[in-house]
Amino acid sequence: MVKKSSVSDAWEDDWESQADKEAKEPAATAPPAPLTKKERLAQHAELNRKIWETADTPGNGVPLQFLASTPTPPLAQPFKPPMTVLARNP
Template identity: 50%
Template sequence: MSKKSAVPDAWDDDWESQADKADAAASAAKADEEVKISKAERLAKHAETNRKLWESAEEPETFHFLAARDNVPLKSEFKPALKVLSRKPAPKVVQRVDPVTGLAKMTLEDEDDEGEQQKDQPSPEELRLKAQREREEKQRRYDEARARILGSTTSKSIQQ
């Protein structure tokens, strides 16, 4: 068997020397590229690469696939109307005496609602009359229900 017809063997190759040669060639090329440059030239080169970097970041990336096609998927032309939100100013807190209980309580003062609150609030006498009417109505309904359930004779005997 001749050496040329034999299957190449990785262990036979001198890979360490080949790697050293490739490394030496790369370092020699790098040494040729590094020429002594002044500080001003280095700063100018840095500023130029920085400017290019910012330009590429600020301009939108063009998707060539989508640019080739005119109909872009999920493209929305709709822009909702702008809604301006606002708040009412902070309410003023006022201490008032409640006419029913006679106790002072903290309330919010609203200019718009002030007259309406006084109209809606009944006097103490009206409150007592309303409560008495409600009690009488409840008692009447209770008596009717009791007469229906237990019979009318028991309800008459209790009332007398």
């Protein structure tokens, strides 16, 4: 059976009164309390530590995205001097 959602549906006949009722009700979740400077710095340091930890460890079976060092680059084209056209005046 279809579960009734708490959001008003425009296909219902009484959708305007339902939307007005939902607008008057306060939000169920309160915004989080602001963090102190020390807490923000601690979260930032933890996030940086996790980022560097994942960057330093080899990726779980994921190949590294770099070109292997070879004597010649794979798409190198040898230098070709510009062609000069020699013409004789008639």
